[in-house]
Amino acid sequence: MSALVRPRDDRMIGGVCAALARRFGTTPTTMRVIFLASCLLPGPQFLLYLALWVFLPSEGSHDRKAW
Template sequence: MSTIHETLGRDGLIRPIDGRVLGGVCAGLGRRFGLDPWPARLLFLLLLMVVPGSQIIIYPILWILMPSESSVWHPAPASRQ
């Protein structure tokens, strides 16, 4: 059984080392969905403004659940001979 960190890492939801402002959640979401970090941050902010107070809950939960790029194991590509 895989953990949440392994599942999110496998799906591409990781917090990158570069481009972080606070925890790297928005940069990771932007990278996963093909957006630059700043438009992803603005979109995240606009979405969280729909439900007041949700950013206090959602951002820390994502920060805890999304693995950091440094902790995700990337297998080496198989070499062809």
Template structure:
């Protein structure tokens, strides 16, 4: 599992400090140099299309490292459950 989380960290995409919920849109905006408002608008438009927008957002929330402490929520959960 450690290799999986190392790959996730190597992407350079993190949940940003500018958050409403999990910081995913803020992280995407920071990574690509786009105002977070435009990322949020794009996400809302994406939500109107048929598809799993909420599921993708939730998965990114659990998988992307936090910009403050590089912590990945899913990794911490698995470590607390004893999964290696």
């Protein structure tokens, strides 16, 4: 299983769907369709997306060093 990080490629907006697709072994397009379909249901899907965008590290961010 791969680590849950937002990839630099396959991003549309924040890379959250691409990260989840890599984690669960599906395509980013499939994950985006699932996310859009889930937004039709009541619940905090959009807030969850925003939280994952903020808290998931970007691919390659662990290589950066602090000042």
